[in-house]
Amino acid sequence: xxxxxxxxxxxxxxxxxxxxxxxxxxxxxxxxxxxxSVIQNVSLPDFSLPQAGNRMAIVTGADRVKTVNRALQALxxxxxxxxxxxxxxxxxNAAFATPAALGATSxxxxxxxxxxxxxxxxxxxxxxxxxxxxxxxxxxxxxGITPAAVAAGARVAMPGEASFKPVTVAGAKLIxxxxxxxxxxxxxxxxxxxxxxxxxxxxxxxxxMKNWYGLLGGRRNVFHQDIHTIITELAMMVKPTLVILDxxxxxxxxxxTGGSLDDLKxxxxxxxxxxxxxxxxxxxxxLGKSAADLPYIRRAAAAGAGTGNWESLKPARExxx
Amino acid sequence: xxxxxxxxxxxxVLVSYLVVLTLVAIAVGVFLKQSRFNPAVLVxxxxxxxxxxxxxxxxxxxxxxxxxPLGAAETFNEENLFEKIDGKADLYLTxxxxxxxxxxxxxxxxxxxxxxxxxxxxxxxxxxxxxxSQQRRxxxxxxxxxxxxxxxxxxxxxxxxxxxxxxxTAMPTEPMLTAMLALSRQxxxxxxxxxxxxxxxxxxxxxxxxxxxxxxxIAEAFGFxxxxxxxxxxxKAGNAEVTAFLTGCDDEVKATALAEAxxxxxxxxxxxxxxxxxxxxLMGNVEIVFAKGKxxxxxxxxxxxxxxxxxxxxxx
Numbered sequence: 001x002x003x004x005x006x007x008x009x010x011x012x013x014x015x016x017x018x019x020x021x022x023x024x025x026x027x028x029x030x031x032x033x034x035x036x037s038v039i040q041n042v043s044l045p046d047f048s049l050p051q052a053g054n055r056m057a058i059v060t061g062a063d064r065v066k067t068v069n070r071a072l073q074a075l076x077x078x079x080x081x082x083x084x085x086x087x088x089x090x091x092x093n094a095a096f097a098t099p100a101a102l103g104a105t106s107x108x109x110x111x112x113x114x115x116x117x118x119x120x121x122x123x124x125x126x127x128x129x130x131x132x133x134x135x136x137x138x139x140x141x142x143x144g145i146t147p148a149a150v151a152a153g154a155r156v157a158m159p160g161e162a163s164f165k166p167v168t169v170a171g172a173k174l175i176x177x178x179x180x181x182x183x184x185x186x187x188x189x190x191x192x193x194x195x196x197x198x199x200x201x202x203x204x205x206x207x208x209m210k211n212w213y214g215l216l217g218g219r220r221n222v223f224h225q226d227i228h229t230i231i232t233e234l235a236m237m238v239k240p241t242l243v244i245l246d247x248x249x250x251x252x253x254x255x256x257t258g259g260s261l262d263d264l265k266x267x268x269x270x271x272x273x274x275x276x277x278x279x280x281x282x283x284x285x286x287l288g289k290s291a292a293d294l295p296y297i298r299r300a301a302a303a304g305a306g307t308g309n310w311e312s313l314k315p316a317r318e319x320x321x
Numbered sequence: 322x323x324x325x326x327x328x329x330x331x332x333x334v335l336v337s338y339l340v341v342l343t344l345v346a347i348a349v350g351v352f353l354k355q356s357r358f359n360p361a362v363l364v365x366x367x368x369x370x371x372x373x374x375x376x377x378x379x380x381x382x383x384x385x386x387x388x389x390p391l392g393a394a395e396t397f398n399e400e401n402l403f404e405k406i407d408g409k410a411d412l413y414l415t416x417x418x419x420x421x422x423x424x425x426x427x428x429x430x431x432x433x434x435x436x437x438x439x440x441x442x443x444x445x446x447x448x449x450x451x452x453x454s455q456q457r458r459x460x461x462x463x464x465x466x467x468x469x470x471x472x473x474x475x476x477x478x479x480x481x482x483x484x485x486x487x488x489x490t491a492m493p494t495e496p497m498l499t500a501m502l503a504l505s506r507q508x509x510x511x512x513x514x515x516x517x518x519x520x521x522x523x524x525x526x527x528x529x530x531x532x533x534x535x536x537x538x539i540a541e542a543f544g545f546x547x548x549x550x551x552x553x554x555x556x557k558a559g560n561a562e563v564t565a566f567l568t569g570c571d572d573e574v575k576a577t578a579l580a581e582a583x584x585x586x587x588x589x590x591x592x593x594x595x596x597x598x599x600x601x602x603l604m605g606n607v608e609i610v611f612a613k614g615k616x617x618x619x620x621x622x623x624x625x626x627x628x629x630x631x632x633x634x635x636x637x
Binding site: 095096097098099100101102133134135138200201202203206220221224227253254255256257259260261262263 | 392395403404405406407408409410411412425437456458459460461473474475476478487489491492493
């Protein structure tokens with residue numbers, strides 16, 4: 001290399017370094033991303049009961065109170081799951097401010113009966129909660145859930161700003177530092193999900209695993225673009241004591257909001273299970289679909305959240321007049 | 322004068338490779354990190370931008386004499402529509418949604434009986450018809466307040482120009498349904514447009530047509546991204562029902578190209594060409610597509626070839 005080559009090369013190298021530095025300086029975000037949480041993440045406890053095993057009961061009948069009682073009896077009674085002193089959370093679907101008759105939300109009679117059963121076997125408290133986002137007060141009252149739950153001796157926990165804590169699910173793509181409706185669950189010892197069977201415009205079906213979506217805060221609608229992943233991650237995040245899937249009236253079309261009574265079909269089925277994947281795998285059949293139609297069932301099963309083969313649980317099947 | 326080129330030494334080569342590998346590792350690391358961008362941060366950044374977005378002008382929503390308002394009217398835009406209708410928001414957002422206004426109204430004579438009116442501003446009549454037709458209930462009963470309108474046991478649904486309107490109650494008593502009808506008529510009187518028609522619907526032959534079975538798919542009809550603004554309708558063909566479709570193009574050349582592209586799409590996705598002209602068998606069903614002037618016409622998912630051809634004949 002001669003002197004001339006050296007100068008040319010050194011000049012080019014300097015120019016490249018200067019340009020790289022300038023681009024880096026131009027792209028540098030001095031403030032950093034806004035809205036990042038400085039609060040320590042929380043994690044949900046495991047509310048499941050390993051000794052109860054994976055079990056399911058399917059009871060047919062038109063009366064929710066009777067069918068849920070019979071289903072619980074078939075699993076050994078509510079006392080198998082709720083012990084004296086337990087602090088129980090009922091995660092209902094109160095997403096819309098519509099009357100129970102339209103079938104878009106958990107039925108107040110069912111919520112009240114489950115609350116009563118828990119209190120009857122000695123639960124220290126029963127809290128009913130959900131995060132409907134839009135006007136929770138109206139959602140809980142117009143669905144009839146608030147008056148029914150309160151009459152049964154439960155407390156309704158509405159979401160407020162302080163109710164949320166960030167959560168990250170290990171291995172998750174979406175649930176990372178995401179606000180979770182945590183306060184009603186703080187100190188709880190048992191968690192029961194109560195959901196209606198509904199058609200869903202994005203996911204194909206709204207059942208027990210989709211019901212956990214209501215535990216998310218923030219602008220959770222971004223997850224609708226990847227609905228099967230978010231439901232799978234919710235199934236990984238929540239390990240419930242029980243799930244109750246109400247297929248007494250199934251919203252066959254135009255879900256999840258419905259609106260017309262014509263969207264509903266009397267399917268007279270109550271499902272109670274310790275395995276939310278299995279409950280959904282059976283529940284979707286009430287919509288005239290199969291578990292194979294819902295990618296999130298296969299994915300949740302693969303993630304170890306339960307089994308998509310509901311028949312393998314040998315569910316107790318009964319009928320009440 | 323040209324000097325001798327010195328060959329780099331072994332150490333220099335190793336260091337060079339090390340530098341290049343480090344740069345590649347950094348690039349891969351940046352790529353992986355960006356591909357798993359935290360949604361929480363993404364949403365926080367979006368939220369900061371929301372306040373600067375313009376909102377649409379409020380849709381008129383008055384209270385008729387039969388009712389008293391049960392709370393204030395609510396307004397939702399494309400950013401927060403999900404708060405009101407959750408998973409159904411995408412149905413509207415993908416076809417031109419501008420604004421939703423809704424209001425709960427209680428009967429003056431019976432305050433515990435209430436209904437809710439949802440007024441979706443869809444910007445244009447075809448877009449309003451699109452969401453109306455895609456949600457039409459199977460038990461729909463005729464309703465004469467608008468060109469596109471029906472009622473069910475407890476609700477009224479209609480298109481009024483750019484608006485798609487739902488009036489829903491859980492207490493469908495006679496006084497309530499009468500008042501809901503008055504509410505709807507008042508809205509129509511104030512806004513006009515209820516008698517407008519979509520000319521494309523007249524292109525469907527009326528023989529054997531299942532009444533009120535028209536549906537409009539604005540984007541990606543039948544999973545094919547080039548099929549836009551597709552109108553469908555059902556026809557009786559013997560014991561079967563067959564779905565016919567049509568969509569307009571700018572000229573005949575474009576219509577021919579689109580028909581061919583759709584046929585190719587069917588064949589690339591497991592379809593098998595049938596001897597009958599323009600027919601493809603796909604997953605046990607029969608698809609037919611062809612161009613007729615500026616229109617692309619066809620039959621979708623017919624149960625058998627005979628039924629499909631019987632319907633196609635009416636369009637030829």
